[in-house]
Amino acid sequence: MGSEVAELKKLVESLSKEVTRLADEGEIKKLHFKYGYYLDKCLYQEVVDLFADNPDTFVEFIGGRYRGREGVQRLYIGRFAGNFVKGRNGPVHGFLLDHAQMQDIVDITPDGNHAKGRFRALMSAGTHKSIQDTHPRGFVQWWEGGVYENEYIKENGVWKIWKLKYFPFWHADFARGWSNKEIGEFIPLDTKAYPESPLGPDEIVEQLMLWPDTRVIPFHYPHPVTGKMVKEDDLRAPEYGKDVSTALPALTLAETVKKL
Incomplete structure (x- = not known):
């Protein structure tokens, strides 16, 4: 009888841990989806409030890393709100x-307080012709595809975004599509850090990829069957028929800083 009770206790404990893990995965997925919904409508204050109040919090975005809540606020409220909606919190008529x-793939760490998540993003954006003379972007339409490889942290029982890394790996306008997009036809990349650049990142990131670069954004997780990570050389993208040694180095999820 005693052994049966002990086995039942173990089973209950195991099931309790599994229920907690599944609940945490669901909360993190909802957190990231809510991030997307807020971002859609330029609700940048709500976006900033999703981030952890942690000294290691950051956003990595197109060549720059914005550190801490101050850096996150500089990116979303200072840069994005300032450029897209003239500083207001919320959408403006005609801007998409x-x-x-x-x-979505989410993995909780054994301690239950941290997690990693990979999400694909597909963005359609632009301005309506009726605002081409009043919006600073003029008349523009574009597609964008990218991948998030994020880290999350539980603060006071609430899941928050801790380290957001967004890799926008292709970009195209509607008229010409992605095949005709030139390498330099993207938003201006950061070359100066804050405070020299008032709305710039705290650090310039060493690695950067833009279409037609097709390197693999590394996976935070091992292969579900073999248990192995993808080989580094297999993350690279040589030109057709050429040896992998001629290709750019593999991307990494580790934090890198470019020496200026």
């Missing part, structure tokens, strides 16, 4: 930013 978030 739709970030569909999908293919």
Whole structure:
């Protein structure tokens, strides 16, 4: 009888841990999807409030890393709100930013207080012709595809975004599509850090990829069957028929800083 009770206790404990893990995965997925919905409508204050109040919090975005809540606020409220909606919190008539978030993979660490997540983003964006003379972007339409490889942290029992890394790996306008997009036809990349650049990142990131670069954004997780990570050389993208040694180095999820 005693052994049966002990076995039942173990089973209950195991099931309790599994229920907690599944609940945490669901909360993190909802957290990231809510991030996308807020971002869609330029609700940048709500976006900032999703981030952890932690000294290691950051956002990595197109060549720059914005550190801490101050850096996160500088990016979303200072830069994005200032450029897209003239500083207001919320949308402006005729400006479109739709970030569909999908293919979510979330893994909780054994301590139950940290997690990693990979999401694919597909964005359609632009301005309506009726505002081409009043909006600073003029008349523009574009598609964008990218991948998030994020880290999350539980603060006071609430899951928050801790380290957000967004890799926008292709970009295209509607008229010409992605095949005709030139390498330099993207938003201006950061070359100066804060405070030299008032709305710039705290650090310039060493690695950067832009279409037609097709390197693999590294996976935070091992292969579900073999248990192995993808080989570094297999993350690279040589030109057709050429040896992998001729290709750019593999991307990394580790934090890198460019020496200026």
